[in-house]
Amino acid sequence: MTLTFTVSPDFNTKYLPGWFVVNTLLQRQLGEGIHLETFDDFDALHAAMRADQIDLIYANPFDAARLVRDHGFIAVARPHQRPDEAIIAARADGAIHAVEDLRPGARIASTDNPDVHMMSMIMIEPADLDATNVAIQLRPNYVLVAKSVLTGEADVGFFLAETFDELSATVRNQLRVLVRSQIYVISHAFLIHPRIGDRFEALQRVLLGMVNDPKGRAALDDVGIQAWDPMDQEEVEFMIDLMVALTA
Amino acid sequence: MRDMTLDDLHGDVGVEHTLTYADGFRRRIYAVEREVPFPEGRLIVSRTDPAGIITHANESFVAMSGFSLDELIGEQHYILRHPAMPAVAFKGLWDTINQGQKWHGYVKNLRKDGAYYWVHASVVPNIRNGRIVGFTSVRRKPSRSKVAECTELYKTLM
């Protein structure tokens, strides 16, 4: 049986070739056929989740929550020191210096990344803003979020912190960070379907061992991960409880 | 949990109160009229067992409460109870979470040094294999208008 592996479609596309390298390494070390299926958007991934077609996944926190709570997925590992954090930024030369300067009707450029969107929506609450009194402009990626802010189409943008930090210096210098989340415990997770639960130990050993071998380290580098930390079920449940608490 | 002493205030002026908690425990505290602002971008997180005893607190919790982690773990969460908080607010909290539901509200918390901080708090039951094994609370920066509203509302509920 060939297993299906996928990655939540929110990663930087520069890492796509890297995920194929990781997949090849997993196949070789587990001695098992694994097909890497990539989805263009969350709708396609969620359809595959509902159809029960996924065996292994590097999931964003939102997808991880659904897979664990609704489909019984098992946590195997999480990336070392790579939490998902959000940034809200405005134009550096504009009148908005703090979240509290935003007013009802604020125009916000965002992406369909549910984690970044949730964390950012929480961070605009101190200005009495929520989904009912802001105008969200959906953009396909963070470069276009930045562009919307720079052209004045949007008052602020919601960014994945890691991606914001990788924007060109020219773009970053024209933006003012109003707030950067420091939540630390919300991260992506490597999960497996309960029907392949018997592979848990072998898979965790392979993932955690990657950092100790040159090929493994190169593959990690290609997907922007330093190393894998083990993640147990209680850790993933804790992360999910925290996200449930935040989506009031 | 010991009574507060004037030494805890580090020179601030405090108003003495005796709090009686729902379980009958009484404690003397001093409330200082000084607000500590919520740290930007952070969440204050703690977990308790089903009885409300703290089992986990993150760095922001420790920093904002003024207690050390050692002083917090194993204590009742009411160590943070501020005299300006009406008992009925917490009754609502407990009734909701014991039914397995999520609760959220605005809470004024008391620090070890008598100062206070406002939070927008959510509490969720930790359900494992269908059983409530504890609770997680996550606090975020509140809006000033909600804080102003609750300040007035809570006075009417005392």
Ligand SMILES: Cc1cc2nc3c(=O)[nH]c(=O)nc-3n(C[C@H](O)[C@H](O)[C@H](O)COP(=O)(O)O)c2cc1C
């Ligand atoms: C997970 C959790 C977090 C809580 N956090 C707080 C808190 O931050 N501040 C507070 O005053 N009470 C908090 N409480 C409520 C206390 O347990 C307690 O009900 C409250 O301080 C009032 O004390 P009393 O119910 O004994 O009168 C929390 C309860 C739970 C279950």
